[in-house]
Amino acid sequence: MDEKRIKLGHPSYVWREGQERRFNLILRYAPVSGKRVLDVGCGIGLYLRKFEESGALPYGVDIDEENIVAASEELRNLAVASAEFLPFRQEAFDVVLLHEVLEHVADDRMAVAEAIRVLRPGGKAVVFVPNRLYPFETHGFFLGSRYFFGNIPLINYLPNFLRRRLCPHVRAYTSAGLRKLFEGHPVRFLVHTCIYPGYDKIALRRPRLARWLRHITYALEGSPLRIFGLSHFLVVEKLKGPETFPEAPGPGHRRS
Numbered sequence: 001m002d003e004k005r006i007k008l009g010h011p012s013y014v015w016r017e018g019q020e021r022r023f024n025l026i027l028r029y030a031p032v033s034g035k036r037v038l039d040v041g042c043g044i045g046l047y048l049r050k051f052e053e054s055g056a057l058p059y060g061v062d063i064d065e066e067n068i069v070a071a072s073e074e075l076r077n078l079a080v081a082s083a084e085f086l087p088f089r090q091e092a093f094d095v096v097l098l099h100e101v102l103e104h105v106a107d108d109r110m111a112v113a114e115a116i117r118v119l120r121p122g123g124k125a126v127v128f129v130p131n132r133l134y135p136f137e138t139h140g141f142f143l144g145s146r147y148f149f150g151n152i153p154l155i156n157y158l159p160n161f162l163r164r165r166l167c168p169h170v171r172a173y174t175s176a177g178l179r180k181l182f183e184g185h186p187v188r189f190l191v192h193t194c195i196y197p198g199y200d201k202i203a204l205r206r207p208r209l210a211r212w213l214r215h216i217t218y219a220l221e222g223s224p225l226r227i228f229g230l231s232h233f234l235v236v237e238k239l240k241g242p243e244t245f246p247e248a249p250g251p252g253h254r255r256s
Contacts, residue, residue, distance in 0.1 A: 004064070006147055007169050008104055009139065011043025011067055015050075018198020022128065022233075023050050026097065029191055029235040030124040032056035035094035040083045040115060041101035045071030059093070061086060083111035091120040098127045100231070102181070103139075103171040112181045121240040124190070128231045131194050132156050132172040135228065139170040175250045178232050187236040194229030194251040195221060227251050 012019060026032075033055035039047050042060030044067050051058040052075070061081040062068050068078050081087050083098070083105045096115045102108045115125050130138070137155040140148055143166070155163060156172050163172075175192065182189075196217035203210035220226060232251065 006140070008064060009100070009170070011062075011064075012046045013044065015046050016198065016200040017203065018200045019046065021198055022099070022195075023047065025195070025233060026095075026126050027054065030095045030126050032095055036092065037095045037097065038086075038088070038093045038118065039097045039099070040086070040111070041099065041104070042071060042078070043067050045075045045078075047097060047099060048075050056095075059088075082106075084114060086114045086118050088118045090117050091123075092118050094120060094123045096123070096125045098125065098129075100128050100130070102127065102129050103173070104169075108171065109181055113185065116182075116185045116187060116238060119238045121238050123238050125187070125236050125238070127178070127234040127236075129178060129234075130170070130172040131227075131229055131232050132174045132177070133194075133228050134172070134230050137167060137170075137172065138230070139167065141166040142168065173232060175227070175232070178234060179250070182236060186239040188239060190235040190237055192232065192234045192250050193221065194226045195231055195233050197230045 032051050035056050037051045037056040037058050039045075039051070039058065039060045042048055042062050045060060048058040048060045048071065057077075058075070059077040060068075060071060060075065061079045061083075062071075063080065063082045065080045068080050072078050079087050083101055084107050096119050098111070098115060102111055105111045119125055134156060136151040136153050138151050140150055141152050141155055142148075155166055158166070179189070179192070199210040199213045202213065217229075221229065229251070
C-alpha cells in the first residue's frame with residue numbers, strides 16, 4: 001500500500017449496505033432536502049451523490065486532488081482543501097459531514113473548529129470516527145518502518161504512547177476524547193452513540209454470515225455493549241444564541 005493511502009485511507013469506491021445504513025442515520029438526525037450540505041473529506045463523492053438525490057445542494061472538499069478529479073466527472077461545487085482550512089465563508093452550510101476524516105487530519109481540533117465556523121446557527125455537524133474501544137484497529141499498524149495492513153486485534157487497548165508508536169498514521173477516539181474536541185464551541189450534542197460495522201466485505205463471500213453478524217451486533221447497539229462498536233456517531237447542533245441546552249448522553253448510556 002502506498003504512503004498516501006496509509007496516511008489518508010481509501011475513499012469508499014462502492015455504495016453498499018453499510019454506507020446506506022450510515023446515510024439513513026445522517027438523514028434521521030440531519031435532514032438534507034433543500035439544504036446546503038458540505039462533505040469534508042468527500043473522497044470520490046459517493047455521499048455527495050446521495051445527498052443530491054435526496055434534494056440537497058452538495059459541496060465537497062478533499063485534500064487528495066485525485067479524488068476531486070474523479071468526483072468532478074459527475075459533481076460540481078468541489079474543491080481541493082484540507083479540513084483545517086475550508087475555503088468557505090462562515091455560516092455557509094446547513095449540514096457538515098465529517099465521515100471517518102478526523103482520525104486522518106493533521107489537527108483534529110482545528111478541523112472541528114472549521115466545521116463549526118462554516119455551519120449556520122441551527123445547522124448540524126455529523127461526525128463518524130473510529131472508536132478506541134473497538135477490539136480491532138482497522139487501519140493497520142507499523143512495526144518499525146514496516147507497515148502491516150489488516151484488522152489488528154487489541155492495539156486500541158494499549159496505552160497511548162504504545163498505540164501512537166504502532167499507529168502514528170491514524171487516531172481512534174474515546175467518547176470523552178471526541179466530545180472534548182467540541183469544548184468551547186457554541187454547540188449542543190443531539191446524539192452520541194457507537195455503531196457496529198456493515199460487514200460488506202464478508203457479505204460478498206459469505207452473505208449468511210454477514211446477515212448473522214448484522215443481526216447480532218446491530219441488536220447490541222441498543223444495549224450497553226454499544227460502547228464496543230466500530231465507530232462513534234455524533235451529531236451536534238450549532239447554537240443560535242447564548243442559551244444553553246441539555247446534552248445528549250454518551251454512548252455508554254441508554255437512550256429513551
